[in-house]
Amino acid sequence: MKRETLLYGFLIAGFGALPLFGLSSYSLHVLIMIGIFLILSQSLNLMMGYVGLLSLACSGFFGVGAYVSALLSLHYKLSFIPCFCAAGLGAAALAACVGIPFLRLSKHSFVVGTLAFLLMCDLVSRNWTSVTRGPMGLPGIPSPRIALPFLSPITVSSKEAHFYFILVLSCLVLYGFVKLTTSRLGRAFTAVRDDEVLAKAMGIHTFKVKWLAFILSAFMAAIAGSYYAHYITFVDPLIFDLYYLEVALVTVIVGGAGTVWGVVAGAFLFTILPEFLRVVGGLRLLIYGVILFLSILLIPEGIGGAIRDRLRRRRVAVG
């Protein structure tokens, strides 16, 4: 345990030192996007890998978070932290409401229902022009400004500052994620995934567990969305585009659903790879589609899952 803590410490310090090597602002942008997609993908991973429910609404909550944050900061001139919290809590409240009918459905209808939710978000953001300004979007979202006790407020506007912010945020999210999935509630998640009837027989309130997971997953996606809005300083209905869902899916599936570090690796791979290959727009989505297709056919448990299974097998063989 001690050695692991040390390893993580070195890893974080290593990432923290990256801007000191004079990375270009473009490379920093890619690193920031990795952080955002990492949180979004973990939100999908929580539902899909741990509770075993394929929720396509996660990129919907990502957009809801972005819109809530953008509207609060533009209309009510709230500073970043209240917007950020309100985005997370607002999306969580929304998830708590829509989760009740959705989670009562069969697993087939759940997938359909959550996708319909995503499409509905898109429809609302396009047509509720008096609030969202429709396809014109909301420009001019201020950069995060964080008030600190006893210190002057920090404005996160340079790429370096954004990088440190997302580094801290994603470390916190990952820490919380690991703590959650290894907690009693986290074990209840996997119990529901592996055998819902058995979980019920063991005294787990399966509906409540799934509902909590849905809310937590919405919260994670929404804080990623909120930060994304303040980073890009612009939101429009394209935030509900299937692109974000597809990136999250390909990250979780290829990385390995139900593994934390596989998904982290996936986030790095699928944010860097397209930048490296210099492919844009439709071609990028086409390539993601092909990768997703091949991965589900050839390595359905993902890279992380394959490595975990191999380690487990070796451990069994040794022990």
Next chain:
Amino acid sequence: MFFQHLANGVLISGIYALVATGFTLIFGVLEVVNFAHGEFYMLGAFILFCFAQQIGLPYFCAIPLCIGTLLIFGILVERSAIRPLLQKSFESMVICTFAISMILMNGSLLIWGAEPRIIQSPLSTPVSVFGIAFTLQRLLVLVVAVAVSIGLHLFLYRTKLGKAIRATAQNKDACVAVGIDIAFISKFTFALGVGLCALAGALVAPIYSVFPTMGQTAIFKVFAIVILGGLGNIQGALLASLILGIGESLIAGYVSATLKDGLAFLLMLFILLLRPGGIFGKAVRTL
């Protein structure tokens, strides 16, 4: 005016019915929620565009060719993607069809570009009966949809193959025991569903413009319809198509056109809240 809206609604529900029937049929037999279904419909319209507009074949000549092409394509997809995953978890199948949908949509975007295409049909002359105006093409869509629905019903309930399909939907193990070739039934049903999509796409192409993301809007309506009618329930899907088509047309006519697309979702949410099994939902699927 009311009858005009009603007529428009009935005519549009014909399209919904064709696409939704295929979707619900595939779900009933293979238990596959086919996310690529809307893309097959889009592909149907684009293949028709290729035959009719780019090669220059007459419209009615292009329709069977278009359906034939997509049937072959459907069988290939079933063989390469659906069959290997039938024994795996339901989630992997969803992701697989989602990936296929992404590939098809973005592939068509690269091949044909984003701008909407228009296809001429010999039947685009407007006619007016009792003050209700429509084009003959729309009437053709409705006639074909009704004919196909009746044909499909007769096929499923009167022929041996149709009965085998229904049996497969009800109990696969029992089918194996009495010697029904499930692999063939799966292939046949999937191709049938894709064929219905191709037909719908080919018929719709001259009415609306053809563009790569048209499948995405269509699949949303189809989801609402099958949830309304109950997943896997063909009669339910037909009735739900009619409800959605007429409802949308009335809302577009009397309330607002933007609210039209929201109706599908509202209906869906309403049904999910009150009757998660669909309006005609029963505990068992009734294919």
